[in-house]
Amino acid sequence: MLDFIARRLVSIIPVLAVVAVFVFLMLRLTPGDPAAVIAGDNATSDQIADIRAKLGLNEPIWTQFLIWIGNVLQGNFGESFFFKKTVAELIAQRIEPTLALATCTLIFAVMVSVPIGVMAAYRQGSVFDRVVMGFSVLGFSVPGFVIGYCLIYVFAIELGWLPVQGYVRIGVNFWQFLERMVLPSLTLSVGFIALISRITRASVLEVLNEDYIRTARAKGLSNRVVLMRHALRNAAVPILTVIGLGIAILIGGAVVTESVFGLPGLGRLTVEAVLSRDFPTIQTVILMFSVVYVVVNLLIDISYTLFDPRIRY
Amino acid sequence: MKIMRRTLAAMAAGAILAAGSAPVLAQGKTLKFVQNGNLTILDPIWTTAYVTRNHGYLIYDTLFATDANNVVQPQMVDKYEVSPDKTVWTFTLRDGLEWHDGQPVTSEDCIASLKRWGARDAMGQKLLDFVKEFKAVDGKTFQMVLKEPYGLVLDSFGKPSSQVPFMMPKKVADTDPFKQIDSQVGSGPFIYVNAESKPGERHVYAKNPKYKPRSEAPSGLAGGKVAKVDRVEIIEMPDPQQQVNALIAGEIDLIEQPPHDLIPVLRKEKSVQLVDWNPLGHQFIYRFNHLVKPFDNPKIRQAAMLTIRQEDYLKATVGEPEFYKVCTAAFICGTPNAFDVPGGLLVKPDFEKAKALLKEAGYDGTPIVLMQSTTLPVLTNMAPVTKALLEQGGFKVDMQSMDWQTVVTRRTKKEPANQGGWNIFHTFSVAADILNPISTSYMVANGDKAWFGWPTDPEMEKLRDAYAKETDPAKSKALAKAVQDRAIETAQYGWVGQWYGPGAARGTVTGWLKAPVPVMWNIEKK
Numbered sequence: 001m002l003d004f005i006a007r008r009l010v011s012i013i014p015v016l017a018v019v020a021v022f023v024f025l026m027l028r029l030t031p032g033d034p035a036a037v038i039a040g041d042n043a044t045s046d047q048i049a050d051i052r053a054k055l056g057l058n059e060p061i062w063t064q065f066l067i068w069i070g071n072v073l074q075g076n077f078g079e080s081f082f083f084k085k086t087v088a089e090l091i092a093q094r095i096e097p098t099l100a101l102a103t104c105t106l107i108f109a110v111m112v113s114v115p116i117g118v119m120a121a122y123r124q125g126s127v128f129d130r131v132v133m134g135f136s137v138l139g140f141s142v143p144g145f146v147i148g149y150c151l152i153y154v155f156a157i158e159l160g161w162l163p164v165q166g167y168v169r170i171g172v173n174f175w176q177f178l179e180r181m182v183l184p185s186l187t188l189s190v191g192f193i194a195l196i197s198r199i200t201r202a203s204v205l206e207v208l209n210e211d212y213i214r215t216a217r218a219k220g221l222s223n224r225v226v227l228m229r230h231a232l233r234n235a236a237v238p239i240l241t242v243i244g245l246g247i248a249i250l251i252g253g254a255v256v257t258e259s260v261f262g263l264p265g266l267g268r269l270t271v272e273a274v275l276s277r278d279f280p281t282i283q284t285v286i287l288m289f290s291v292v293y294v295v296v297n298l299l300i301d302i303s304y305t306l307f308d309p310r311i312r313y
Numbered sequence: 314m315k316i317m318r319r320t321l322a323a324m325a326a327g328a329i330l331a332a333g334s335a336p337v338l339a340q341g342k343t344l345k346f347v348q349n350g351n352l353t354i355l356d357p358i359w360t361t362a363y364v365t366r367n368h369g370y371l372i373y374d375t376l377f378a379t380d381a382n383n384v385v386q387p388q389m390v391d392k393y394e395v396s397p398d399k400t401v402w403t404f405t406l407r408d409g410l411e412w413h414d415g416q417p418v419t420s421e422d423c424i425a426s427l428k429r430w431g432a433r434d435a436m437g438q439k440l441l442d443f444v445k446e447f448k449a450v451d452g453k454t455f456q457m458v459l460k461e462p463y464g465l466v467l468d469s470f471g472k473p474s475s476q477v478p479f480m481m482p483k484k485v486a487d488t489d490p491f492k493q494i495d496s497q498v499g500s501g502p503f504i505y506v507n508a509e510s511k512p513g514e515r516h517v518y519a520k521n522p523k524y525k526p527r528s529e530a531p532s533g534l535a536g537g538k539v540a541k542v543d544r545v546e547i548i549e550m551p552d553p554q555q556q557v558n559a560l561i562a563g564e565i566d567l568i569e570q571p572p573h574d575l576i577p578v579l580r581k582e583k584s585v586q587l588v589d590w591n592p593l594g595h596q597f598i599y600r601f602n603h604l605v606k607p608f609d610n611p612k613i614r615q616a617a618m619l620t621i622r623q624e625d626y627l628k629a630t631v632g633e634p635e636f637y638k639v640c641t642a643a644f645i646c647g648t649p650n651a652f653d654v655p656g657g658l659l660v661k662p663d664f665e666k667a668k669a670l671l672k673e674a675g676y677d678g679t680p681i682v683l684m685q686s687t688t689l690p691v692l693t694n695m696a697p698v699t700k701a702l703l704e705q706g707g708f709k710v711d712m713q714s715m716d717w718q719t720v721v722t723r724r725t726k727k728e729p730a731n732q733g734g735w736n737i738f739h740t741f742s743v744a745a746d747i748l749n750p751i752s753t754s755y756m757v758a759n760g761d762k763a764w765f766g767w768p769t770d771p772e773m774e775k776l777r778d779a780y781a782k783e784t785d786p787a788k789s790k791a792l793a794k795a796v797q798d799r800a801i802e803t804a805q806y807g808w809v810g811q812w813y814g815p816g817a818a819r820g821t822v823t824g825w826l827k828a829p830v831p832v833m834w835n836i837e838k839k
Contacts, residue, residue, distance in 0.1 A: 031722055033721070045727075045761065047433070084493050164555065164562045264511060
């Protein structure tokens with residue numbers, strides 16, 4: 001197992017190297033000059049050239065890359081072109097809302113989607129099953145921002161139960177934090193619930209047709225025990241895989257959801273950085289997202305062993 | 314299950330402990346304000362961004378300020394004198410001016426601030442060209458000695474919009490003008506609360522208890538700046554729909570300028586009001602690239618100008634006539650330098666004449682590269698109108714859509730249009746930025762040093778210089794007209810209409826001053 005983990009961790013290095021080169025080149029090759037954005041609308045060409053020189057953007061691309069990657073290897077992610085802060089400071093400031101949103105979404109989505117997926121499989125062909133499947137199609141099809149606006153209209157504007165937007169840090173006021181997490185988490189979890197419930201249903205259905213399930217039933221075990229102990233545990237691997245892959249959906253969804261609900265997280269930071277061509281921030285955030293994605297999927301792989309003893313690394 | 318309970322209990326305990334160590338939430342009245350964009354840069358001399366300018370007005374003060382009638386009035390300055398030959402200006406500061414750190418505001422601070430501003434701002438640069446030296450006479454008095462009389466001293470010091478000559482402590486103002494400042498210490502009516510401000514989330518300003526407002530009533534950006542709330546929070550909220558939702562729900566108090574398409578939603582709400590805080594509004598322009606074909610030929614530029622019909626642009630971008638004005642004056646209708654352009658130019662196109670001019674100029678049918686910004690809603694529909702009008706006038710047009718940041722980058726390129734350059738793009742200005750030939754960057758015609766498009770016209774520069782030196786208001790006005798006439802004659806750029814965008818406020822908010830900038834003093838919240 002330790003060997004496996006070590007090998008996987010080492011395999012992160014080429015992935016990050018490719019991501020680093022790709023992101024760096026993409027940013028330099030696509031149109032957009034941070035100096036022109038910084039200088040503002042009334043700036044002259046000379047002023048823009050001065051700013052570009054100060055930012056080191058006149059150096060050849062490979063020199064810029066070597067300087068950047070050299071600093072990254074020493075743990076220095078550079079300073080944002082716009083915020084007068086280091087990128088590490090910016091990320092530290094913005095990570096809490098994103099972590100909170102991702103955690104709430106994940107917990108909520110798993111708590112809802114796995115039971116309804118199991119029930120849909122157990123009652124295959126029933127009205128409940130059709131409703132779940134219909135919902136999952138809807139969940140995939142409707143964009144997150146539409147769901148967000150609808151929820152805001154109903155729960156914040158019409159009923160006035162929840163705030164429209166904003167974020168209160170968990171340490172400042174826990175209940176206000178929770179209040180402000182409900183709608184964004186609901187919005188972001190709709191697609192996730194659709195995905196997990198569908199996969200759960202399919203996996204459980206497959207397992208329910210296995211001989212050992214028939215045997216368990218023949219032994220007189222209750223439906224609950226058959227479903228939870230025998231069927232769900234054996235169906236867990238594909239479900240876990242989808243949850244791992246779904247982290248990418250969460251990251252992508254956070255960009256939209258944070259913008260709609262005014263959450264000052266990493267998703268919004270990414271949008272702001274892209275729109276203003278804040279190269280050091282974009283590069284670091286994307287690198288960080290890549291690390292998160294790879295590490296989460298490593299953890300998911302490790303967790304397979306908990307559910308399926310046949311899997312050995 | 315036990316583990317889960319224990320985990321939840323631990324989380325709750327952690328949250329409570331963390332709450333105990335959190336900063337105490339402010340008491341008193343807090344005004345929550347949403348601007349048109351995110352406030353990322355806190356140095357109003359380093360950038361021309363309007364959101365940064367607004368931040369500047371909260372924490373800094375100015376030597377002079379423009380009132381509601383566009384007249385420059387003393388602000389930090391108590392009195393000033395001009396020598397008979399108009400080359401020595403002596404300014405004396407008001408008593409009791411203090412920086413937020415408790416230090417007194419001195420002449421040296423003001424001189425350093427003016428020098429830093431003059432290194433970055435176009436109007437400041439022009440002024441400093443005429444300055445022989447600054448001299449601190451004493452702690453409260455300083456002199457500006459000019460090489461020759463300059464007619465725009467007060468207009469420059471009272472410049473209302475970006476970049477505003479804000480006063481900063483000398484140690485801050487001594488920062489390289491091309492580097493951002495580190496300190497947010499000013500002497501204005503509000504103090505920036507660094508500990509509670511989180512970029513991307515909110516910026517917090519506390520009322521400056523030691524600020525000494527002028528005794529006059531507030532007027533525009535001049536007069537007494539009395540803070541009537543204890544705290545202002547600039548809330549970062551990028552989505553306009555959410556801004557409106559939050560205002561209706563009472564989560565924020567002010568929106569700088571909601572998009573025109575959301576105004577009907579706000580009108581239906583009894584709890585909110587629309588506030589016309591910027592009566593001068595804005596002006597749309599379109600800019601030719603004078604360096605590359607075909608607009609290096611003045612006849613072809615004139616042909617393009619002949620196709621302009623302002624109302625088409627205004628209808629397409631703003632919609633409601635209530636929020637736009639057809640205006641042929643380059644320096645904004647309703648201001649001292651406003652002059653109509655005769656002959657229906659800019660309002661009534663003459664496509665046949667345009668075609669004839671194109672033929673005469675030998676236009677070879679090369680498509681005009683027109684850059685369309687698709688990310689600033691107020692500009693998105695400009696380019697399609699230009700395309701349609703130019704095509705009716707005999708041009709071929711290649712409209713290329715891109716985000717605004719790409720426009721901003723590409724407009725710096727001087728290469729021919731088919732090699733990554735451009736021929737035309739659109740933008741707009743706050744009216745306060747373009748009230749005279751010196752502050753209007755579009756009028757600059759000194760080639761490489763001019764604004765994007767880089768026109769070269771020695772005659773225009775002569776007129777602008779004459780305007781800058783002229784101290785007689787009547788003669789200044791005549792020179793402003795001559796500058797506008799010259800811009801039309803050479804088809805330097807096209808101004809294609811004025812538009813207005815009201816702010817939105819909760820019904821409980823009063824006292825939002827009419828000024829070119831959204832200012833937070835004088836505002837009360839019930």
